[in-house]
Amino acid sequence: MNIKPGGTAGLNLAYAVGFFAEDDSYVVTQLGGDSPFGSTLAALGSDYAVHISPDGAGWSVFAGLDITSPLGNGKGWYIRDRESGFVWSPFYLPVGEKADEYEVAFFPGQVTAYTLKNKIAASLTVAVLPNKPVEVWLVRLENRSARERSLSFTTYFEPRVGQDLEIGYRMREKLLLMRKSLSSPTDAIASDMVLFHTSTLVPARIQTDKMRFMGQGRSLRNPLELDEAVDTQPECSSQNPLASFTVEIDLPIEGEAEFGFCVGVAHNADQAVELAKGLSRTSLIKEAVQMARMKWENAFSRTRLDSPDRVLNALVNTWLPYEAYAGWMRERTGGVCLDPAVATDYIRRFYSICAATPDMARESIVKFASGLSLTGTYSPDSRSFASLSLSELVWLPLVVARYILETGDACILAEPISLADSKGSQLTMQDLCERILEICSASREDAGPMFLRASRAWQDILGNPQTDVNKDIKEPQPLHQSAKSSEELVLPRRIRYLLAISKVLAEPGPREQFEQLFSADGAPTSDCAVACAALSKIVEELLGVKAVVDGLLLQPRLPDSWYDYQLIRVLRGDVYKVHVKRSLTPAKGQLAIYVDGSRISGQVIKEFGDGQEHLVEVIFC
Template identity: 20%
Template sequence: MSTVQNQSTTQQNQLFQNEYGYFTENGREYVITNPRTPRPWSNIISNGDYSFMVSQAGGGASWRGNAGQNRITRLFQDVIKDSWGKFIYLRDRSSGKFWSAAWKPVMAEFEHYEVRHGIGYSVFTQQVDGIRSELTVFVAPDAPLEIMQLKITNNSGQTRELDATTYFEWAPGFAPDEHREFHKIFMNSEYREDLNAIQLEKYLWAFPDEKGRSNNVSWPYTAFHAASEQPSSYDADKESFVGMYGEESRPQAMQDQELAGHTGRFGDAAASLRVAVKLEPGASHTVVFTIGAAEHEKEDAAALIREYTSVEAAERTLARVHEFWSELIDTEEIQTPDPAMNIMTNVWLKYQSISCRLWGKTAYYQVSAGYGFRDQLQDSQIFLTNKPELMRKQILMHASQQFQEGDVLHWWFTIRGGGPRTRCSDDLLWLPFIMDSYLKETQDYQILDEITPFLDGGEATVYEHCKRAIEKSFLRFSPRGVPLMGEHDWNDGLSAIGYDWKGESFWVGEFLYMILGSFAPVAQRRGDQAFADKMIEVQGSLKQTLNEYGWDGEWYLQATTDDGLKVGSKENEEGQIFLNPQIWAVISGVADEERGQQAMASVSKHLLRDYGSLLLYPAYTKVRRDIGYITRYAPGLRENGGVYTHAATWAVWAYTLAGQPEKAYEAYSKICPPNRSDDPNGYVGEPYVTPGNSDGPISPNYGRGGWTWYTGSSQWLQRMATNWILGVRAEHEGLLVDPSIPSEWPEFSYRRNFRGATYLIHVDNAAGVSRGVKSITVDGKEIEGNILPDFQDGKKHEVKVIMG
């Protein structure tokens, strides 16, 4: 009876359950019960320096700094096989039967299998042949290493002699490791008996030295793999472990009583430690393994191994992991009638944005070695309600990637710097755009006086950096007064439209229009009236020009080509309407009421589909060399007529501004990942993080998600929920409350920090309306208007809002 009751209780707590898994009741874990997910369902775990990714099957890799220049363990991109990873084999020493602690690489038949992806950790629980294993993997919050905590329990009813054997391949430095036969010559491993560890050095890092001589510097780290107890044997050579012509699923090491003990410079660098475990019936034993990389002259590998490679240290560190992420996740919480919105807003979107986009910078579908100028600026908004000082740091970092002329690097490597000087028309403008949200949240005008360098010499205040970006954009106008496209705008795939600096981008015009409106008051505040007047003047002419030349009758054009042809027009056979110029005409205020409503009606008619707002319609089926590589994508994939989630989040924003809360919620719900849980084999992506895109209606895989985790959509989807649907957002005067919700919602609550105070907001919608605030009381006193007092007092304040 109790078993049935427990199952019933468990069932009630499983949210958005399907054949592969479910969310726990508080949304903080996604539990996978079937390892054969439609694609790897992964976790990207980082402390801002050291990172790894791990799939539900146990695949993945580790890196430090970034995964392109400073990989630690080896991986090649393969989302079908998912065959690379850091594995642990379990073996019955009597029978010789073996399996792996995660499903890969052995893929043994199991009695039970479960993976819990959590915030900063993943736990693999499995039972095979009466032996239960629980493998918990995580990154230390304040050290360059990961911990693999393995607890083995004997549920078989008889004494068992077992061993646990780790295995992975080293790949220190640049990745992917395509020239393995070259790179392995420079690696040197040794076994340290005093540390129960294998250490690795590499005498080559693919950087030039101080004189520009290539292949003339060493990898400046000591990598290590250690065990919490003395191994019975070890090996550091792939050939002896796997066996010539062998496979990781059936390696030679599982046939051999002990590992070969090979180290040195003449093998193929790998790492394996074997620990023997004898268990009486019902007994458990825990062993801890660590993997890490200590930087020469700054850190000591031996000290890190001793500090972290023990059962007690692992438990302490895991507790710190929970505290570390709570500081970043739990300063803001919503409670609405929509559990999908609650889960994503409270937990996963913040985690995805920070751990993957800003810190890890890599996931299964894309490996990045750097920061995108516009990308991580946008992502950094996720810090506004928890640690705005981290957004401040990001802004200063990006300002220093600008040239004196005002243009910037499109992206740059995070190790040693360097990147392409962009001819893209929107990159440079994201600095003043993001400054607006930062100043509204913090009122930290001192940031504008911070001095940061230019890439080509000299330095200036952050205000001057923003000003030069805007002034540079003023030099990029067509004779008609429309901003030029350049190499492309936000849509990278429009890579041939304006390469000769003749094609126009109406979206850039809208984007610039909005920036001029927000930055002119900043200039006025600083006494730079001449520049403020210039911005107001350009803004006025822009509005007129964009409406004169950009309006196509029912919607706005996306662009014109270098040859003057329209893009995103009813006159086009394909690519007749683009999403961005419609929604940003509303967001920016370029469109008047009538045209704004018409543009959004066109979005609803042509672009808002089953799985979100398409980026354009209809998809290109013919290559257009005068438009760009967007036309070379398969029709319906990614930017070519798919739902590009980043832009689809902005449609939510536009619908709220257009006074269409029900449409805003529809556009939001269609791209909120848990809502795709009912068709996991059609969607294929993880239900707990945003995808970069979903296939459009012309694709045979309509609705299929792709490029999950490493996408700029995560921060924006979080912001859409809080700022525009719940309608609680920072303004210079204080915190504005302007809900735009489904009329059937009876209430919602929202706790968030703002300028040092905590606001406990409860919104009552007994009136059953979608918009409109009837009254607001703060700490029992009714206030005028809907902007909350700016307390800045470090205290909690109760806010009661009555809609009507």
């Protein structure tokens, strides 16, 4: 097989140059494209997300609705020296001035831009918060010059709306409210939605009209608002609405200041006020940002790798599971445009992260099943419909089986499902999944290898590993025997990137596995889908740790360049601390497994069910 080193398949935009820091953040040091990790900021339990590039361009979405323009020019931040009038941004955009020092660090659900310009060190953190429809902006300024500095910081938030908004400012809460006028037709913003913008400091200036902010012949790079010296007050309504606060900061020599802002959506003004009160002080915003990071760390603690490959650790522990969740978030908030080829992504993304986000995995599985019909069509919202192929439908029993293996929650099989065209009648989840498998069994050529995989997983959780449904199915042929063996394969750009940054993944064995995976018909191509597939491939085949009905199956592989590695795996409440190492002395056999000091026969660690830690030692002899 010939592997093209480059190509443009799946290449939307080149990745920016960066590296993994000790805390697993991905730090971009050179602009020129999207970050390979973290460009979608998502939070657990929230439908609010932010798409952002390392240069600061981006947009916000909520429940399928673009809050700001997808062109990426609906938000901006400005720092102005009030003495010299010089203006720059904590991100590269919108001003576009190069800084003396500049880097952007991506975390799950957060991004922080660090700049040093005009002897002012600035950091701006943009973060989304769990269970809240908001994003927060945390700002820190430090004076590194030998004189006192007088600065101003200006925000720019332009809602994506074509008609006028009613606008009100509540001085006590430092809260700017915007909502659709009752007399205006509903377009980009729902009539019952309230947008709001808050500040932890009292604004010196407030602007709510885009034309007044921008000025004649100006742009976001040099808006008139930053030149004005007179106070402005919010209008009662505006046909070109925006929300902009300017706060003033005086910094002594070596002094610093921290403050914050919040933008978000609410169902009414009272809810907006409550959200604003919870983020009214800088300390509250800092606490919320830290809590959001801790929630992600806790979610990803079910699988933790400690190996000699620092990059692989960051991929397994943080970024591949996060990208899987972020992809689900994009599907969840992606509006009503429905593509049959990716409709199942709504549950497919959870295949590799069921253990990390069990509640949302269960909710998504049930919701997806309820959108199916007896004829195989799928409707997520009763407005858009798609006819799913068997290879897509079979993902439901496959993900349900995976969810049960990871969580032990077999009660989902009895979950009543009202199909879209059932006229009130219900099936259980088990009945629905078995019906799908029966349909696929009668049309094996259409379902292909996915049916074999799903049927075996399904029978495993039911305790019937050998059944008539799959006895005549042949194993899919290896890649080198397939019709594609003579074709050139262009690996997805994310896989090419992973092979470039991880020495272990670039070794012949792992590389060949990726080539086999992504050469098959219907192989994933999008960045998120590739991340999901890569995570499962690395954990289950390279590291050789897999959940099975009886417990944990260990089939580890130790790369030639490694002496050992450690892995923490949480399965159904039990914690397995696995240490895989080479034996220093030759012995019979290839693998010896010790659990809590006692050697076991076979390679399956039986489920304890006690919720305790268990030490597992695996020795390659």
